Amino acid sequence: MLRAFIEPQMAPRPKARLVDLGALLTQYPNRVIVVFPECTTSNGRAILPFSPSLLTAPPKTRVFPVHLRYSPADITTPIPNSFMTFFWNLCSKPTHCIRIRIAEAVYNTSPLTSGEPSSYRTNLLDNPTDDTASSADTLVGDESEGSVTKEEKAFLDRIGEALARLGRVKRVGLGVKEKQDFVNNWTRSKKRR
Numbered sequence: 009m010l011r012a013f014i015e016p017q018m019a020p021r022p023k024a025r026l027v028d029l030g031a032l033l034t035q036y037p038n039r040v041i042v043v044f045p046e047c048t049t050s051n052g053r054a055i056l057p058f059s060p061s062l063l064t065a066p067p068k069t070r071v072f073p074v075h076l077r078y079s080p081a082d083i084t085t086p087i088p089n090s091f092m093t094f095f096w097n098l099c100s101k102p103t104h105c106i107r108i109r110i111a112e113a114v115y116n117t118s119p120l121t122s123g124e125p126s127s128y129r130t131n132l133l134d135n136p137t138d139d140t141a142s143s144a145d146t147l148v149g150d151e152s153e154g155s156v157t158k159e160e161k162a163f164l165d166r167i168g169e170a171l172a173r174l175g176r177v178k179r180v181g182l183g184v185k186e187k188q189d190f191v192n193n194w195t196r197s198k199k200r201r
Contacts, residue, residue, distance in 0.1 A: 016048045028064030054180040070113035075174035079105040111170040118160040
């Protein structure tokens with residue numbers, strides 16, 4: 009929960025241990041693994057672009073898009089460095105509701121899972137990092153232009169469309185960089201007051 013209050017980052021922090029989903033599934037075969045593919049908090053009004061971390065899911069693994077909507081919405085989108093305001097909003101409401109919707113399973117049919125190399129997997133394997141980070145840091149990627157193939161993008165789009173349909177929201181092209189710009193503008197305007 010505390011990570012929601014730190015600045016959004018374009019890349020994992022130094023010394024973060026990157027692990028693909030296949031390795032996690034091998035290590036924990038009977039567990040459910042939860043992935044937050046947007047890699048940053050959102051306001052619940054749109055689906056942000058995904059990190060390519062989902063592309064490392066093996067082809068026979070069922071990926072269930074799950075949409076969570078909190079009510080009231082002001083407890084879901086903390087602004088970095090606004091812990092006290094968030095805490096007040098959280099504790100001042102007598103009840104909080106969470107609506108959960110789950111879509112049908114999606115399977116990864118992209119070439120990444122069929123043994124063909126991908127720039128995301130190549131970067132993941134070519135950049136070994138320290139083992140001191142927690143598993144919460146493991147599934148972050150950078151979906152820059154040209155880093156995913158057409159088939160890989162189609163897989164991510166199927167999950168994005170399912171989440172947009174479940175949440176009755178639109179998909180937007182605003183990513184981590186735009187969120188960083190928003191936070192910078194927000195803190196600047198707050199200092200002027």
